[in-house]
Amino acid sequence: MIRSTHLPLLVTLLTFVLAYALCAAQYPAMLSTRVVANLLTDNAFLGIVAVGMTFVILSGGIDLSVGSVIAFTGVFLAVVLRDTSIHPLTAFVLVLALTTAFGAAMGAVIHYLEMPPFIVTLAGMFFARGAAYVLSTDSVPIEHEFYDFLQSLYYKAPGGGRFRLIGAVMLLAFVAGGLVLHRTRLGQNVYALGGGVATARLMGVPLARTTVSIYAISGGLAGLAGIVFSLYTSAGYSLATVGVELDAIAAVVIGGTLLSGGYGFVAGTFFGILIMGLIQTYIVFDGTLSSWWTKIVIGALLFAFILLQKGLTWATTSRKRVRTGSATPS
Amino acid sequence: MPDPTRPLLHASGISKFFPGAVALDEVELTLLPGEVHALLGENGAGKSTLIKCLTGAYRRDGGTITLDGAEIDPVSTNESQALGIGTVYQEVNLLPNLTVAENLFLGRQITRGGLLRRRAMIRAAREVLLDYGLDIDPAEPLTSYSVAVQQVVAIARAVEMSGKVLILDEPTASLDREEVQLVFSVIRKLRERGLAVVFITHFLDQVFEISDRATVLRNGRVVGERDLSQVTPNDIVTLMLGRQLEERVHERKGGRAGEVLVEVEALGKRGMIEPFDLTIHQGEVVGLAGLLGSGRTETANLLFGAVQGDQGRLRKRGREIRITRPRDAITQRFALCPEDRKTDGIVGDLSVRDNIILALQARQGWTRPLPRAKVNEIAEHYVRALDIRLASLDMPIRLLSGGNQQKALLARWLATQPELLILDEPTRGIDVGAHAEIIALIERLREEGMALLVASSELEELVAYSTRVVVLRDRRQVGELTGDQITPSNIVAAIAAEEPKEATA
Ligand SMILES: Nc1ncnc2c1ncn2[C@@H]1O[C@H](COP(=O)(O)OP(=O)(O)OP(=O)(O)O)[C@@H](O)[C@H]1O
Ligand SMILES: [Mg+2]
Numbered sequence: 001m002i003r004s005t006h007l008p009l010l011v012t013l014l015t016f017v018l019a020y021a022l023c024a025a026q027y028p029a030m031l032s033t034r035v036v037a038n039l040l041t042d043n044a045f046l047g048i049v050a051v052g053m054t055f056v057i058l059s060g061g062i063d064l065s066v067g068s069v070i071a072f073t074g075v076f077l078a079v080v081l082r083d084t085s086i087h088p089l090t091a092f093v094l095v096l097a098l099t100t101a102f103g104a105a106m107g108a109v110i111h112y113l114e115m116p117p118f119i120v121t122l123a124g125m126f127f128a129r130g131a132a133y134v135l136s137t138d139s140v141p142i143e144h145e146f147y148d149f150l151q152s153l154y155y156k157a158p159g160g161g162r163f164r165l166i167g168a169v170m171l172l173a174f175v176a177g178g179l180v181l182h183r184t185r186l187g188q189n190v191y192a193l194g195g196g197v198a199t200a201r202l203m204g205v206p207l208a209r210t211t212v213s214i215y216a217i218s219g220g221l222a223g224l225a226g227i228v229f230s231l232y233t234s235a236g237y238s239l240a241t242v243g244v245e246l247d248a249i250a251a252v253v254i255g256g257t258l259l260s261g262g263y264g265f266v267a268g269t270f271f272g273i274l275i276m277g278l279i280q281t282y283i284v285f286d287g288t289l290s291s292w293w294t295k296i297v298i299g300a301l302l303f304a305f306i307l308l309q310k311g312l313t314w315a316t317t318s319r320k321r322v323r324t325g326s327a328t329p330s
Numbered sequence: 331m332p333d334p335t336r337p338l339l340h341a342s343g344i345s346k347f348f349p350g351a352v353a354l355d356e357v358e359l360t361l362l363p364g365e366v367h368a369l370l371g372e373n374g375a376g377k378s379t380l381i382k383c384l385t386g387a388y389r390r391d392g393g394t395i396t397l398d399g400a401e402i403d404p405v406s407t408n409e410s411q412a413l414g415i416g417t418v419y420q421e422v423n424l425l426p427n428l429t430v431a432e433n434l435f436l437g438r439q440i441t442r443g444g445l446l447r448r449r450a451m452i453r454a455a456r457e458v459l460l461d462y463g464l465d466i467d468p469a470e471p472l473t474s475y476s477v478a479v480q481q482v483v484a485i486a487r488a489v490e491m492s493g494k495v496l497i498l499d500e501p502t503a504s505l506d507r508e509e510v511q512l513v514f515s516v517i518r519k520l521r522e523r524g525l526a527v528v529f530i531t532h533f534l535d536q537v538f539e540i541s542d543r544a545t546v547l548r549n550g551r552v553v554g555e556r557d558l559s560q561v562t563p564n565d566i567v568t569l570m571l572g573r574q575l576e577e578r579v580h581e582r583k584g585g586r587a588g589e590v591l592v593e594v595e596a597l598g599k600r601g602m603i604e605p606f607d608l609t610i611h612q613g614e615v616v617g618l619a620g621l622l623g624s625g626r627t628e629t630a631n632l633l634f635g636a637v638q639g640d641q642g643r644l645r646k647r648g649r650e651i652r653i654t655r656p657r658d659a660i661t662q663r664f665a666l667c668p669e670d671r672k673t674d675g676i677v678g679d680l681s682v683r684d685n686i687i688l689a690l691q692a693r694q695g696w697t698r699p700l701p702r703a704k705v706n707e708i709a710e711h712y713v714r715a716l717d718i719r720l721a722s723l724d725m726p727i728r729l730l731s732g733g734n735q736q737k738a739l740l741a742r743w744l745a746t747q748p749e750l751l752i753l754d755e756p757t758r759g760i761d762v763g764a765h766a767e768i769i770a771l772i773e774r775l776r777e778e779g780m781a782l783l784v785a786s787s788e789l790e791e792l793v794a795y796s797t798r799v800v801v802l803r804d805r806r807q808v809g810e811l812t813g814d815q816i817t818p819s820n821i822v823a824a825i826a827a828e829e830p831k832e833a834t835a
Contacts, residue, residue: 005427005471179445183445183446184441184444184445184446185437185439185441185446187446188428188432188436188439188446189436191425191427191428191432192425192428192436194427195425195426195427195428196425196426199423199424199425200425201387201406201407202387202407202417202419203407203424203425203436203437204406204407204408204410204411204436204437205408205436205437206406206408262425262426262427263427
């Protein structure tokens with residue numbers, strides 16, 4: 001039996017399969033491993049940050065800071081590798097600790113000061129972007145043999161597709177995210193928060209710990225996405241990844257997660273990312289369409305998915321009403 | 331076996347202040363092992379606040395708590411759960427976005443190596459719920475089950491959590507007789523195991539049936555602790571109210587009903603309620619009796635347009651009318667005070683005043699706001715008439731005690747001065763004093779010529795105010811009682827017509 005909570009996920013999956021089939025029908029080359037590999041590589045950083053965003057949105061929150069955190073991470077790495085002799089791995093650990101702590105701090109403010117996540121993470125967004133500017137306003141190239149080494153790691157599939165390391169990191173992030181969200185107590189607490197904070201509190205969910213963890217995870221994954229992005233572009237630039245938080249939110253929503261929290265799956269977000277990547281790829285293949293069409297199609301998709309969710313919530317509540325036979329006055 | 335005279339839980343000097351209200355004033359509560367302890371008091375007396383202070387849901391402003399002789403100071407429900415205090419809160423149910431099993435195990439999931447064992451939990455949940463007579467699939471979302479089932483799940487969860495103390499805040503309000511008995515049998519088992527059970531309810535018969543001792547609160551103070559085998563229900567009521575409850579002997583209403591107000595012809599909806607006819611006169615109270623799920627609420631909703639029927643006709647004063655949604659019903663001056671105030675009634679963050687005025691304003695149309703003075707006058711009038719306890723009309727309604735929210739909701743519909751007032755479980759969660767007042771109110775409205783349709787599971791109550799009782803069974807009207815026929819035992823007989831049972835009401 002298909003549960004209504006799984007329905008948005010199924011719709012996402014179906015949309016993806018359908019869209020891919022349509023694309024492939026028009027451009028059979030889109031079936032090649034090359035396209036698939038690029039889909040993963042090009043969207044790696046977005047995918048990773050979307051995993052964190054799934055946690056946040058499921059809990060009923062939002063994290064607007066992630067785009068800036070990615071940019072900060074990139075600039076931080078570039079500057080550290082340029083000006084010091086610290087090994088990139090150490091720098092990675094450092095920056096992950098920094099971004100995780102930054103996320104945790106935002107979570108703490110949200111919980112203890114009872115501030116709306118929207119405001120807190122908006123402040124965080126300006127803060128991280130500002131910190132990136134302070135480090136450097138120019139694009140700083142990264143030249144390091146360890147970077148070259150990491151970038152040279154790939155698996156060459158028959159058909160010429162190169163599955164690079166960063167794509168694998170994204171897949172790993174999705175698997176780990178899914179595991180935590182669907183198979184651990186922390187994950188259950190995230191859903192509990194999304195189902196209703198007051199109820200969760202009375203049911204003994206540790207709100208402080210959960211909220212801090214959620215934003216720490218989102219911050220940490222944004223840091224990881226920043227590392228991946230710096231591997232992808234071999235540079236750090238404080239003006240990079242503006243608005244990526246919105247792309248991540250879009251991917252989560254297209255992935256079938258309810259924007260108001262409580263319902264959704266990490267797997268959905270994965271397909272949300274793939275759908276968005278697919279649209280981009282299609283436009284590249286077409287060659288005549290302006291890349292702004294990506295935004296328009298994503299906008300339309302978002303709208304459609306939000307309508308779908310509205311419809312589903314409406315359908316389930318009205319069915320429940322019929323069952324329990326209660327009324328709605330006024 | 332623990333020493334039966336040494337308190338398992340002892341709370342003393344518990345105080346809690348809210349802006350504009352002293353909710354608890356140096357309250358003392360002693361729970362012995364192996365007892366069921368009733369916590370009694372009027373609406374707003376402070377019962378729910380007391381247990382929230384005990385479980386750490388609220389931070390108390392004073393007092394000490396000892397559990398098993400050791401002082402405890404839970405700062406969160408999480409902590410009190412870990413100490414072995416399981417609680418069903420009055421307003422909280424469970425999380426609607428989780429499955430039954432997930433709700434049951436939230437916070438104490440079965441894990442292996444840090445990972446949840448979903449299958450094991452579903453299996454365990456099924457077994458636990460079977461003990462409560464629920465044979466349901468715990469892997470289903472909670473919301474696919476009825477409110478009563480959800481309530482049983484909430485109780486089961488609290489029981490599983492309670493190593494030492496189980497607290498139940500009005501757990502039986504939405505349960506029918508059999509389900510209550512199931513819950514009671516579980517409580518008795520726990521009592522034998524030496525747990526202390528706190529039981530809050532407004533059903534005095536249930537108090538006497540299950541409880542050993544009682545602590546009575548009035549206005550945030552303890553006014554007495556009694557051994558229930560030594561006192562009568564009357565003593566308890568007097569203690570709760572601080573005065574004698576006037577004996578209201580039910581007398582058959584002689585006055586003839588007025589002219590026909592509403593005629594229902596073959597109204598029904600497939601799968602919900604079979605087509606029925608119903609005629610309601612002015613100055614008449616038609617009672618709807620039947621078990622939970624017999625179609626009482628459905629009848630009320632159908633008539634009000636909250637649910638759209640798939641057949642049938644409706645006439646008001648002989649003129650055909652169409653009601654397809656609540657707004658139509660409101661224009662026809664119908665009013666429905668629903669059963670489930672949490673999901674269907676109150677707007678938690680609006681002030682009490684706005685909540686009371688809501689329906690009247692809606693009928694007026696939002697473009698013609700009622701003058702402020704008038705709004706205040708109406709709100710104040712009903713607050714006084716229904717004895718709603720509040721610090722100010724401006725406070726958000728969610729801060730009122732459960733019973734007072736219910737009264738405010740009733741006030742909302744009375745304020746529209748309807749011609750037909752439909753009440754679904756009007757006294758649920760309302761204390762004995764207010765209970766009597768609401769019954770008196772129904773009588774008064776009837777005398778003033780209003781037509782009322784009242785669905786209730788309280789047979790005594792139905793008998794007290796109904797001029798006619800329609801009995802429902804299995805979503806069908808199966809009988810009608812009038813005049814002297816209206817007695818609890820006759821209603822029970824009609825409900826159980828196929829297999830006559832002894833009158834238990
Ligand atoms: N958060 C709050 N802020 C202000 N006042 C409050 C708050 N919570 C409760 N109160 C007030 O404290 C008093 C006690 O409420 P409480 O809910 O404990 O009553 P109760 O005995 O449980 O009543 P009922 O039988 O109706 O459930 C009420 O007058 C209520 O309005
Ligand atoms: Mg209460």
